[in-house]
Amino acid sequence: MSPTDEPGWAPDPSAARLGDRTLFEGLASFAYLNHAAISPMSREVRRALGAMMDDYARDGVDSFLRWQRQRERLRGRLAALIGAAPAELALLPSTTRTVVDAALSIPWRAGDRVVCFAGEFPTNVTPWQRAAATFGLEVVMLEADSLGGERGLARLAEELSRGARLVAVSAVEFQTGLATPLAEIVRLAHAAGAEVFVDAIQAVGVVPLDVRALGVDYLGCGSHKWLMGAEGAAFLYVRAGAELVPRVAGWLSHEDPTRFLFEPGQLRYDRPFKRDATMLETGAINALGFAALEASVACIEAIGVAAIFEHVQRYHDALEPALIERGFASERHPTLRSGILSLRPPAGTDAAAIARALRERGVACSSPDGRLRFAPHWPNALDEVPRVIDALDACG
Ligand SMILES: Cc1ncc(COP(=O)(O)O)c(C=O)c1O
Numbered sequence: 001m002s003p004t005d006e007p008g009w010a011p012d013p014s015a016a017r018l019g020d021r022t023l024f025e026g027l028a029s030f031a032y033l034n035h036a037a038i039s040p041m042s043r044e045v046r047r048a049l050g051a052m053m054d055d056y057a058r059d060g061v062d063s064f065l066r067w068q069r070q071r072e073r074l075r076g077r078l079a080a081l082i083g084a085a086p087a088e089l090a091l092l093p094s095t096t097r098t099v100v101d102a103a104l105s106i107p108w109r110a111g112d113r114v115v116c117f118a119g120e121f122p123t124n125v126t127p128w129q130r131a132a133a134t135f136g137l138e139v140v141m142l143e144a145d146s147l148g149g150e151r152g153l154a155r156l157a158e159e160l161s162r163g164a165r166l167v168a169v170s171a172v173e174f175q176t177g178l179a180t181p182l183a184e185i186v187r188l189a190h191a192a193g194a195e196v197f198v199d200a201i202q203a204v205g206v207v208p209l210d211v212r213a214l215g216v217d218y219l220g221c222g223s224h225k226w227l228m229g230a231e232g233a234a235f236l237y238v239r240a241g242a243e244l245v246p247r248v249a250g251w252l253s254h255e256d257p258t259r260f261l262f263e264p265g266q267l268r269y270d271r272p273f274k275r276d277a278t279m280l281e282t283g284a285i286n287a288l289g290f291a292a293l294e295a296s297v298a299c300i301e302a303i304g305v306a307a308i309f310e311h312v313q314r315y316h317d318a319l320e321p322a323l324i325e326r327g328f329a330s331e332r333h334p335t336l337r338s339g340i341l342s343l344r345p346p347a348g349t350d351a352a353a354i355a356r357a358l359r360e361r362g363v364a365c366s367s368p369d370g371r372l373r374f375a376p377h378w379p380n381a382l383d384e385v386p387r388v389i390d391a392l393d394a395c396g
Contacts, residue, residue: 007070009051009291011044011298018303018311021379029364031384031391036174036202036340036375037366039228041292048295049230049288067287074294077301078235082200082219083210090236090277091290095201096123098220098236099168101280102197103131105244110136112165115156115194119144121174124199128168140164144173147180148333156185160192167196171203171219175368176331177340179207186215195242201225201234205297206312206339206377208305211237218242223289226339226377228296233289238277246273250282300378308378309339315376316341318385323372326392331371342371357395363388 015022023042024032032040055063071091079086092098104127114128118141125139132139140159146152147169156167167189172179182198189196195217203209205226211219219237223229238244251257254271273279300308320330320341327346345351351367358365366373 007066007073008055009048009070011048011295013044013299013302016044016299016302016378018307018378019381021381023299024379028362029359030362031376031380031388032364033374033376033380033388034364034366035206035226035228035377036177036373038224038231039226039296039377041230042228042296042299042379044295044299045229045292048291052288052291067291070294071285071287071290074290074297075235077294077297081297081301081305082204082221082237083212084237085240087276087278088237088240090238090280091285092220092234092236092280093232093286093289094234095199095220095222096127098218098234099123099127099197099199100130101236101248102218102220102238103127104134104247105280106131106166106195107243107245108135108137108165111138113138113140113163115140115142115159115164115167117142117144117147117169119173119175120170121199123201124168124170124197128166137165144170144180145176145178147173147185148178148336153181153184153188157188157192160188160194164189164192164194167194169196169198171198171200171209172207172338172340174202174340175342175371175373177338177342177373178331178333179203179336179338181336182209182214182216190215202340203338205300205305206308208309211239223293223296227293227300228377229293230289232286233293236277236280240276244275244277244279246279248280248282249273253279253282303378311378312339312376312380313337315380315382315385316374318382319374319388322385322389323392328372339375339377341374342368344370345372354392354395358388358391361391361394363391 027040075086075089116125186196197218198216200219200221204221217239222234224231253273260266323343328343331342351370351372355367
């Protein structure tokens with residue numbers, strides 16, 4: 001095989017069907033409702049990983065170009081999934097790293113203000129705080145919970161009227177499951193001259209989202225939750241035209257970075273930096289993670305995010321009333337819905353203890369910040385729900 005051949009592996013999503021866990025035959029829990037934490041690896045993901053390992057085991061460096069092409073194919077798929085162009089995406093190691101890189105690369109001016117939200121996962125706060133300390137910015141904290149109502153948006157508008165450079169918000173809040181009103185947030189931010197960074201790891205793959213239609217400026221998303229890939233692979237969307245200062249740069253950040261490997265006399269340190277998001281791909285990449293990601297994304301693409309969203313809502317519709325009957329208080333918003341169904345447990349009970357007891361009975365769920373969080377995805381069948389409720393009753 002020549003090193004310029006196409007990748008010998010291609011995703012095969014033909015066995016991916018709503019409510020069917022054929023691709024997850026090894027899964028121990030009868031109801032895996034933890035896709036907001038880490039997804040299990042499907043047979044397709046394991047097939048992609050095996051194909052890459054076999055290829056590198058056989059050909060070493062000659063495999064490199066094949067899998068680089070695979071990553072370009074993936075970049076196209078990810079771009080299509082969020083309505084972006086491929087050159088607007090950088091493949092990076094984690095959601096957190098996408099925020100860190102954006103926070104370091106934005107052309108700040110001392111005194112710029114960044115609006116963040118208390119209650120968010122720290123991924124979308126810590127890097128902005130560090131950028132504030134480094135570049136002399138001010139971080140303003142608003143309440144994430146309030147974004148479900150007019151009051152929260154009015155509070156945001158009021159804060160923006162004092163001037164802001166950026167609003168950093170999640171597409172879906174990790175503990176309540178609130179899908180934040182992104183279109184409204186972007187509209188308010190842009191009207192005030194601010195850009196918007198979205199942490200979308202709790203949305204992409206289950207909640208339809210289009211960066212171009214929304215007008216989002218930056219978006220970061222990791223693989224291992226709703227995209228159903230492996231840990232250590234993520235992508236950052238940077239709107240074409242957004243200026244990035246090359247503060248996070250490495251050998252692959254330059255134009256034509258590999259030329260010196262093939263032509264004599266080409267080893268230089270002054271090549272211009274790439275001008276798009278790919279500048280942030282600084283060195284060797286998590287090749288295995290991005291092979292896994294294409295396998296899982298192809299399944300999501302084949303079913304369709306809109307169909308997955310509807311399926312997951314039907315699952316929540318079936319589960320939620322039984323929990324409310326048993327004294328749980330649902331945090332599900334009437335319209336701003338996501339893949340997460342979160343409920344506060346009855347007074348005097350502990351969400352973490354309930355989650356542990358459920359796990360022993362074959363139901364995998366989580367308990368972030370005192371809530372019981374259920375996060376089904378496309379392989380979960382609706383007929384699991386009565387058994388989930390029986391398991392809950394058996395917990396006592
Ligand atoms: C909203 C949100 N952002 C970020 C993360 C962390 O992402 P990563 O580990 O890819 O940085 C999580 C969960 O782990 C999360 O729920």
